[in-house]
Amino acid sequence: MNSFFARKYVIQGIFISVAILIIARLFYLQIIDDSYLLSANNNVLRKVIVYPARGVILDRNGEVLVQNEPVYDLIVTPREAKDIDTLLLCNLINIDTVGFRKRMDKARAQSPYRASIFEKQLSSRTYAKLQEHLYKFRGFYVQNRTVRSYPDSMAAQFLGYILEVNDRDIERSKGFYKAGDYIGASGVESSYEELLRGNRGVKNLMVDALNRPKGIFSEGKYDTLAVSGDGLVSSLDKDLQILAERLMKNKIGSVVAIEPSSGEILSFVSSPSYDPNLMVGRERGNNYMKLLNDPHKPMFDRPIQASYPPGSVFKVVAALTAQQAGVIDQHSTFMCPGYYSYGGGRARMRCTHVHGTTSLVHSIEGSCNTYYGHVYARMIDSRGMSGPKAYDLWREGIMKFGIGQKLGIDLPGEKPGLIPTSDFYTKRYGSTKWRSGYNISLSIGQGEMGITPLQMANIMAIVANRGFYYRPHLIKGIGEKKIVKEEFTEKIYAGVDTKYYESVIEGMSRVVNQPGGTGYSVRINGIEMCGKTGTVQNPHGENHAVFFAFAPRENPKIAIAVFVENAGYGGTWAGPIASMLVEKHLKDTITIPKYIQDRIFNANLLPAVKVAAPKAKDAAKVAANTTAGLPKSRIPSTLRINADFSPRVNEDNARVNPLIEFNSQVYE
Template identity: 55%
Template structure:
């Protein structure tokens, strides 16, 4: 009997001990392992309110605001706290339907039942105020104040870029700094300077009651942290010529890049077609972006640094400079131009019968014959058996001018253009089986040579500075400090002595004074320039003009590209002259009707996929009538090269299409 009693006692004790262990284990689990109850408790008493800092504003070089902030509200929800309510009235208040409500609520629940997530983004202040009066009727919902970008003048969209919600890879890459629902710079300056623009988040701990009504700060704000606004950026952009450039490029495809040669600061950064940057904020952002992705003219492409074009005749001064430095020619060296140049058995045409031609005249007349002779001297100077190595040396010298390499502008996704590698020609012609005559198209800036508009403008800075350039950049100050990266203050010498630039500049001045760009002459301002008309296999040729002004102590260098517009003298040159005069004089003296003619012209090419009918070229200008660039008759790929080719050359796509293969 006693044994039975003791046995029962131990069983009962074991049962009690087991219950105690279970209770203690459960208590341990609730307090230290499962944090749901902590969220329940805190959310019933304390709500952590994130204080989003205002992103730093962006100004132009004269202090004009390009980007600022305006307040909006995100409607937040904690699914576990949501109680039954009139969903129809709720949907009506915020402007969504029932399907949209369930879609948003399911997404929030999937994220977390206990943590707040965004239910509706970027509600205007007026819309949120109408909701706020009845927000206590919808438990589990509250407003989160934040700011979005606003663009007072609706300009420079591709330069400024836009912001968007962080993606998983952004959160991971940031080491946890960003959280779901945060905004980050996606393109342009917004992305390049994200760390200084974004500021620092703050936190405010609020006491709330069971109906989610705020009851003041927790611990009198002892645990709150203030938000720190992002830094202000001063850009190098001049809004006056930026606006003018976008106006002149309306209904045209192409770009304008203007740079201050003495600093490398970019004054204008026009990419056309463009878009209103205000379309990239607000509740219609997604729809607007979808439409732009479908636009055949691709307004989201940043043409100044991403579009490729053969430089055409704008490349000729560069080849002349290299030849002068190498001692292959001097300013008085002449070649006879009989209206053509024979590259082997291939005839390269020249627009004029130039006769005996020296360097200055060759640049002014844009003589193909002269520069084909110069190129032959450069590539053949070490003998035909060493053509390949001589070409490699030539390529390195061209690279020093910023062709075929990235200039490291302070924007993401810059492209480097293309200066072909010898391996390309080895594949086409066979090793040691090609000569200067095989690749003569390079002499006049055609063939496989490709450049971005930024690179074209930078060449003009180099010539204007007589032998060096500063790396182009778009931001000149951060906050109250003129903080410029060291590499933007260093001179980049191109390996050509200063003395050799004067005859080239003489020729470029003659281009504007009485040559191919005479119609772009600006009374009282000496402008030096070069027109070019670039071969385009997909339609009408591209119009190009590069220039700098004034000749002495230059203040602006510019490159203008108008796709499918024909002669460089017809469209690109007058656009550049208006931009230059506006910057130097703050006015345009040319008749208003001339300017309006350019503004109102619609040069948009047929959309991709439609049948493009090659337009018949207008009658070539002569030296007596505006003087067309001799490259206005672009040279075809050599027939001899086609016959010898072992493989077809990789296809090259110009303008708004990427090059299929970039030679290293």
């Protein structure tokens, strides 16, 4: 009997012990050890984000400017990544073992349990090699993406580029973006980001422990579709843009061409530019730094961010606003002895020539500085009010032409240019009793005034339209319905009656089409182009070449501004560029003489890159070693130790007031 009870307790003890072991094992497996949980989850379900394709951007004729191409991000979950053939993986994706360790350390730092990007933007070729061996790399899988591709490698500043979002982008988006997403960083990619980006989707896949797909979970019941971004139709003419970029190669400056009847921008060139494809792919970071450090600043968006004295084009605005103010009319004349005298005859502003008695039409045709000195004096000194009050009234009229303020183009980073307020001069001179002679340089578009190339082209659009403009824009249609933004359909008036434009336009026509006109060499057979050449003074080096025009005279189709820095005469450099682009747009041909074409296409007007001067004690030795045996005329200026690098001046310098001296001449 006792032995029976003894066996009973032994058997019970065995069962209890087994039960305790089973419970302990289950506790360990379910609570402490998560490897089976992770493996089970991986064998069942993986949520894969489906990134939408960004909207495609077309030119005005339906030609592709920006499209998408597939790339692949390699994703890793560090806790799962075990027994990896590191060398094989490195060879497949072209990294070294040090890079492998850095990437794994970064992934573990983010979270050992969560998937993170190991390597971005693998090409299709690299992915094809990797795919064959992907099952060998437990914890790794591939995420499909698309990146931008630019078939014609043009219009970089207009199109812009995309970048990976940062913490600030994520915060501002209120959770829409997640780490690893991309966002438009410049150009229309930025200004139309919300339309181009589309919406992400999610696909639920069943995979095994080796990341091999086993089908779609629940027949896709819980999947959400990605929605591609809206396509954009730009106003750009691809052929015209390509030609403009070729003409501006090895030059610093801008070309902006606008269709006056709509405000649509036909060509938008900032030179030097860069290949937008450099901002795509695994070398993007290195390429970005090279572009950023380029001394010619190819990433600077000159058409909307560079500000220059307008020079001769401002005489057009001055003539129109003065007529509207009633201080002159189309018959007003002034005597030009070769200069404008002010300050009681103690100071002079030089003119381009001795024009004699000059009418309004001839003042435009001959670009007479003297005429506009008198016009400005009447605007400021002869309206029965103080200088500052008259100046404010003058400034208000000028600003209606879009000068000194942003025009509202659909690009980020637009600058307003500058027309100083009266307070600026009052503060400078310490009194409110200043008159026109204190800032007479403004009368001919020099001095403190600065406008952007976009504003220059827009002035031509206003004149072409005889008094109004549409806000310049680069996107003419959004989505399948080609929707136009409402702000780009608003007609904006410049504050000058239509009747005052004809005499100004006649003067501009004579500049180009009259024998002896400063733009006669760039006239176009069969097209009456109205234009204005200009050579804007540059105190820091060679003068800037400028040409503004619209064509044809009646029912204009194009208004254009060409600005070439440090090139010299406007009629020599900027004029031919504008002429070729206008003829290409209107007639799809170029008839300007071949030798002029070759000169423009082949010219290299980039300024020499400044290098740090050698230390004084080494300068003589460096110069002697470098220039030994060279004639003096062949010695580089950077090695002329005693060279005078002060700004060059000429006989047309003039003292404009007791405090300011400036070079007032605008050559033609």
